Amino acid sequence: MIQIRGLTKIYNGVPVLNGIDLDIKKGERIAIIGPSGTGKSTLLRCLNFLETPEKGEYILDGKMIDVQKAKAAQIKEMRLRTAFIFQNYALFANKTARDNIAEGLITVRGVAKERALERADHILQDIGLADKADAYPASLSGGQQQRVGIGRAMASDAELMLVDEPTSALDPEWVDEVLQLLTRVAQAHQTMLIVTHEMAFAKEIADRVLFMEGGRIVEQGPPEKIFTNPEDPRTRSFLRKIL
Ligand SMILES: Nc1ncnc2c1ncn2[C@@H]1O[C@H](COP(=O)(O)OP(=O)(O)O)[C@@H](O)[C@H]1O
Ligand SMILES: [Mg+2]
Numbered sequence: 442m443i444q445i446r447g448l449t450k451i452y453n454g455v456p457v458l459n460g461i462d463l464d465i466k467k468g469e470r471i472a473i474i475g476p477s478g479t480g481k482s483t484l485l486r487c488l489n490f491l492e493t494p495e496k497g498e499y500i501l502d503g504k505m506i507d508v509q510k511a512k513a514a515q516i517k518e519m520r521l522r523t524a525f526i527f528q529n530y531a532l533f534a535n536k537t538a539r540d541n542i543a544e545g546l547i548t549v550r551g552v553a554k555e556r557a558l559e560r561a562d563h564i565l566q567d568i569g570l571a572d573k574a575d576a577y578p579a580s581l582s583g584g585q586q587q588r589v590g591i592g593r594a595m596a597s598d599a600e601l602m603l604v605d606e607p608t609s610a611l612d613p614e615w616v617d618e619v620l621q622l623l624t625r626v627a628q629a630h631q632t633m634l635i636v637t638h639e640m641a642f643a644k645e646i647a648d649r650v651l652f653m654e655g656g657r658i659v660e661q662g663p664p665e666k667i668f669t670n671p672e673d674p675r676t677r678s679f680l681r682k683i684l
Pocket of ligand 1: 452453457475476477478480482483
């Protein structure tokens with residue numbers, strides 16, 4: 442679906458992504474693990490052009506986008522084809538759950554308002570929050586807020602979901618409901634890049650696990666392989682620390 446070639450991102454002279462090459466197939470669910478500060482979030486943000494990389498290419502259905510020379514239309518296409526689920530939910534505080542889900546459909550995807558609100562209600566039903574349609578984020582639990590964040594991504598029908606540590610801002614009591622919803626989304630063979638520290642979850646849903654360190658993909662493979670028999674000492678050392 443998308444190929445990434447030589448993706449490089451530099452902050453203050455320091456490379457944070459060091460020439461990432463990655464092919465994402467349609468329907469593939471890829472979990473990204475690795476210590477903090479290694480560029481996992483930056484990789485997702487670059488894919489959505491929330492950040493502009495210094496170098497590299499995206500090849501989208503065979504069409505090449507030079508990230509440095511990307512035209513507005515190409516950036517828009519990448520944004521339409523991706524949906525972001527943020528660690529801190531990133532909901533509009535002054536909008537209801539329904540409006541949070543409908544907003545992007547209206548403003549980014551040009552869906553008629555009435556149709557967008559219908560879609561939002563349908564999604565709220567699906568994610569078990571129909572009774573919270575008119576609630577504002579501040580009155581929702583962290584788990585409910587993140588479910589709205591996931592609902593917003595589901596509503597977009599984007600081909601690729603970019604999911605950045607979806608449970609790490611949550612109190613432990615809300616982690617399960619969020620992982621359950623994401624598991625359901627993943628089981629529908631939604632193409633996903635998901636950064637997570639929830640190893641059991643990664644094991645369950647991922648087709649492939651990438652271990653990143655220092656802005657590079659150090660090792661990748663099926664979860665059975667990476668979690669039980671990693672080859673690189675850096676992967677082993679990381680897993681030893683967190684498991
Ligand atoms: N907007 C920014 N400006 C400067 N440095 C940044 C910015 N965003 C991230 N960084 C730095 O880039 C590195 C990688 O960050 P990040 O992608 O958030 O790592 P991870 O998600 O793996 O924890 C870190 O050293 C971080 O401090
Ligand atoms: Mg991060």
